[in-house]
Amino acid sequence: MNSSTSLEPVDSFDYVIFGATGDLTMRKLLPALYRRFAEGQVPADSRIVGTARSPLDDEGYRERARQALHEHVRADELIDATVNRFLRMVHYVSLNGAESTGNWEGLKSLLVSNAAADRVRVFYLATAPDLYGDIARNVAEKGLRSESSRIVLEKPIGTDLETARKVNEGVGRYFPEGSIFRIDHYLGKEAVQNIIALRFANPMLERMWDRDSIEYVQITAAETVGLEGRGGYYDGSGALRDMIQNHLLQVLTVVAMERPVSLDADALRDEKVRVLKSLKPLDRDNLRANVARGQYVQGTAGGKPVPAYREELPGETPSNTETFVALKAEIDNARWRGVPFYLRSGKRMPEKLTEVVVQFRAGEPGLFGEARPGSRLVIRVQPNESVTLPLFVKHPGDSFGLDEVDALSRLGEPGRIRYRDSYEGLMLDAVKGSPALFVRKDETEAAWQWVTPILEGWREDENGPDTYEAGTWGPDSARELLRQAGHQWVEDIAA
Numbered sequence: 001m002n003s004s005t006s007l008e009p010v011d012s013f014d015y016v017i018f019g020a021t022g023d024l025t026m027r028k029l030l031p032a033l034y035r036r037f038a039e040g041q042v043p044a045d046s047r048i049v050g051t052a053r054s055p056l057d058d059e060g061y062r063e064r065a066r067q068a069l070h071e072h073v074r075a076d077e078l079i080d081a082t083v084n085r086f087l088r089m090v091h092y093v094s095l096n097g098a099e100s101t102g103n104w105e106g107l108k109s110l111l112v113s114n115a116a117a118d119r120v121r122v123f124y125l126a127t128a129p130d131l132y133g134d135i136a137r138n139v140a141e142k143g144l145r146s147e148s149s150r151i152v153l154e155k156p157i158g159t160d161l162e163t164a165r166k167v168n169e170g171v172g173r174y175f176p177e178g179s180i181f182r183i184d185h186y187l188g189k190e191a192v193q194n195i196i197a198l199r200f201a202n203p204m205l206e207r208m209w210d211r212d213s214i215e216y217v218q219i220t221a222a223e224t225v226g227l228e229g230r231g232g233y234y235d236g237s238g239a240l241r242d243m244i245q246n247h248l249l250q251v252l253t254v255v256a257m258e259r260p261v262s263l264d265a266d267a268l269r270d271e272k273v274r275v276l277k278s279l280k281p282l283d284r285d286n287l288r289a290n291v292a293r294g295q296y297v298q299g300t301a302g303g304k305p306v307p308a309y310r311e312e313l314p315g316e317t318p319s320n321t322e323t324f325v326a327l328k329a330e331i332d333n334a335r336w337r338g339v340p341f342y343l344r345s346g347k348r349m350p351e352k353l354t355e356v357v358v359q360f361r362a363g364e365p366g367l368f369g370e371a372r373p374g375s376r377l378v379i380r381v382q383p384n385e386s387v388t389l390p391l392f393v394k395h396p397g398d399s400f401g402l403d404e405v406d407a408l409s410r411l412g413e414p415g416r417i418r419y420r421d422s423y424e425g426l427m428l429d430a431v432k433g434s435p436a437l438f439v440r441k442d443e444t445e446a447a448w449q450w451v452t453p454i455l456e457g458w459r460e461d462e463n464g465p466d467t468y469e470a471g472t473w474g475p476d477s478a479r480e481l482l483r484q485a486g487h488q489w490v491e492d493i494a495a
């Protein structure tokens with residue numbers, strides 16, 4: 001786990017990125033490696049080798065990388081001399097990763113030159129996932145895989161349980177599970193990792209973390225953006241696959257898991273898998289009562305009019321893809337039986353917000369009149385990470401009136417932690433061979449096992465998603481989902 005603000009330098013390594021000309025590499029991966037280089041964690045004789053089919057040489061790729069850094073790294077973090085030294089580590093080999101012909105020899109000779117045999121090699125697959133198996137095979141068969149190699153897989157791992165298994169088997173044939181690092185960038189977020197500390201380092205909370213004390217949990221990941229030019233990918237995916245199957249279920253597992261025997265990778269992941277396997281199945285028989293889906297129509301974002309989802313798609317294609325999902329999950333175990341976990345995620349919401357709300361049960365009527373409302377612990381993951389837990393205290397003065405005060409912790413307080421993009425820590429964890437914050441094969445498959453029947457149920461439902469105006473909190477059906485249980489989404493409670 002990332003536990004301190006100082007960054008220990010790692011041993012020199014080689015990072016080979018497949019998909020090196022793509023959006024993810026330019027926006028996230030290169031900036032992440034640059035920041036860690038600038039902070040002194042990455043030795044200057046490490047190498048970053050980009051590969052993709054585009055015909056570029058080292059210099060051509062370095063220019064693209066330079067441009068990407070200027071676009072995606074804050075100006076105050078960009079120092080010309082540091083950028084130049086960073087770019088000296090960057091190389092490019094033009095290659096179709098899925099085909100066995102091509103310049104694999106060139107890539108191999110670059111990797112073996114001036115490098116000790118035990119030097120860490122990370123293969124980062126940032127291409128479409130249906131190429132992962134072929135790339136893994138080529139890496140192995142062309143003799144690029146060494147004893148200290150790891151392979152990082154970007155999400156999505158498949159589009160349902162069957163395809164996820166195919167991806168896992170395809171890569172697993174050439175890399176042992178211990179060297180496969182499935183990335184979920186939500187696990188790289190400080191505030192998500194902090195949930196583990198909050199739960200297990202505070203005995204008071206630990207004792208209250210169950211169905212006796214907690215009425216419900218809400219996990220929201222709202223975005224203001226729409227398609228951002230990713231329509232080709234997104235329309236085949238939708239919010240359930242894009243956000244719920246991975247990021248939100250990962251957050252749920254961290255909120256709900258039993259105390260692991262240690263913070264070791266497998267101890268943590270064993271507990272997370274148990275949660276996923278304890279989720280009550282949702283399928284066509286109970287879908288309508290437990291899942292709401294929506295697609296945005298014209299509305300506003302940032303005070304400006306924005307088009308409908310369908311208008312953003314190339315060719316304005318009619319589409320039933322959901323851009324919003326809200327669902328009620330239940331964990332069928334002794335700790336959580338009967339406690340709803342409300343998960344929701346959507347594009348074109350009123351604000352960018354990722355938050356976990358833990359609603360404690362109300363008290364009995366008595367000393368202070370009517371039943372005291374239950375406390376609400378709010379874990380703000382982004383933006384401006386914080387943890388708030390309002391408490392009632394006596395109003396100063398002669399009477400026994402009450403005031404509500406906020407016990408507040410700002411995780412991102414200046415000097416406490418520097419804001420770090422979640423990719424930074426995860427990319428370096430792969431170098432260190434530290435898999436705790438990566439998703440194990442059985443976790444991915446358990447998540448798909450739960451999500452796939454929802455997709456199948458939707459396929460049989462001719463109604464398609466409900467609509468919601470861009471810039472709102474989703475369709476009415478999302479509110480209805482909670483109303484049935486006498487609950488409300490947190491923004492409605494506050495209103």
Ligand SMILES: NC(=O)C1=CN([C@@H]2O[C@H](COP(=O)(O)OP(=O)(O)OC[C@H]3O[C@@H](n4cnc5c(N)ncnc54)[C@H](OP(=O)(O)O)[C@@H]3O)[C@@H](O)[C@H]2O)C=CC1
Nearest residue numbers: 019020021022023024052053054096097098126127128154
């Ligand atoms: N962009 C994002 O924010 C996120 C992306 N992801 C995932 O990361 C992966 C990459 O996404 P993104 O960067 O957006 O996609 P892009 O379409 O922008 O980039 C794809 C990259 O793959 C390369 N490529 C395609 N085919 C091959 C091939 N046969 N051999 C070698 N390289 C190939 C392309 O280069 P060329 O055409 O030159 O070969 C390009 O560099 C996807 O799995 C995506 O779902 C996950 C989370 C967020």
Ligand SMILES: O=C1O[C@H](COP(=O)(O)O)[C@@H](O)[C@H](O)[C@H]1O
Nearest residue numbers: 155185221223242243247354382
């Ligand atoms: O994986 C994805 O995540 C982003 C949201 O990530 P965040 O860190 O900004 O919350 C989402 O926009 C994208 O559609 C999805 O693929």
